Amino acid sequence: MPVRPALARDADVLRSVLLEAYNWDGEQRFTAEQLAADPHAARYLAGWPRGGDFGVVAETDAGEPVGAAWARCLPEDEPGYGFVAPDVPELTLGVLPGHRGRGHGRALMEALIRAAAEGPAPVARLSLSVEDGNSAVRLYTSLGFTRVGRNGGSDTMVLDVRTRAL
Numbered sequence: 001m002p003v004r005p006a007l008a009r010d011a012d013v014l015r016s017v018l019l020e021a022y023n024w025d026g027e028q029r030f031t032a033e034q035l036a037a038d039p040h041a042a043r044y045l046a047g048w049p050r051g052g053d054f055g056v057v058a059e060t061d062a063g064e065p066v067g068a069a070w071a072r073c074l075p076e077d078e079p080g081y082g083f084v085a086p087d088v089p090e091l092t093l094g095v096l097p098g099h100r101g102r103g104h105g106r107a108l109m110e111a112l113i114r115a116a117a118e119g120p121a122p123v124a125r126l127s128l129s130v131e132d133g134n135s136a137v138r139l140y141t142s143l144g145f146t147r148v149g150r151n152g153g154s155d156t157m158v159l160d161v162r163t164r165a166l
C-alpha cells in the first residue's frame, strides 16, 4: 500500500480528495464546479504547495492515486473549519470511493503524522474538523486526536504530534 509525499503535480488529486471530504456522507452537496468557486474551500488548496504545506498520496501498486492527506496553516481571519491557531496546520483527508475500507486512510494519516513530526519544519500539533455522523472520527480517535471544540455541527480535533511521535 504505497504512500508517497504529495507534490505540486498532485494538485488535481488533492482537489478530487477535497471534494470527497466535502461530500463525505455520499450526498453530492458540492459539485466539482461549486467547490472550485467556493472561497472557503479554496483556502485548503489555493497555490498548492505553499510554504509550510505538506502532504501524502496513496497509490495502488500500479501507481494510480487513490487518496491523499495534506496539512496547511491558515490565518485567523481566513480560517478552516478546524482552525485552532495560525501555527497549527489543519489537515484534509480522503480516499476515493471504491478504494475505502482497505487501510489507505489509516496509512495516509500515519504518514502525514510522521511528516508533521519529521519534516523540514516539524509541527507540534495538527488539527482537523469532522462532521457529526462521520465514522472517520473513530480513525482520528484511535490515532490520538482529541476533541477540543465545536464548530457548527462538527468537532474540532487536535493531535499533539510530539507526544505521539515519542
Ligand SMILES: CC(C)(COP(=O)(O)OP(=O)(O)OC[C@H]1O[C@@H](n2cnc3c(N)ncnc32)[C@H](O)[C@@H]1OP(=O)(O)O)[C@@H](O)C(=O)NCCC(=O)NCCS
Residues within 6 Å of the ligand: 020, 021, 022, 023, 024, 093, 094, 095, 096, 099, 100, 101, 102, 103, 104, 105, 106, 107, 129, 130, 131, 134, 135, 136, 138, 139
Ligand atoms: C475517512 C476515510 C478517509 C477513511 O479511509 P479508508 O481507507 O476507508 O479507511 P481505512 O480502511 O484505513 O480504515 C481506517 C479506520 O476507519 C474506520 N472505518 C473505515 N471505514 C469505515 C466504515 N465504512 N465504517 C466505519 N468505520 C470505518 C475504521 O475505524 C478503521 O479502523 P481500522 O484501521 O482499525 O480498521 C474514507 O472513508 C473517506 O475518504 N471518506 C470520505 C471523506 C471523508 O470523510 N474524509 C474525512 C473528512 S473529516
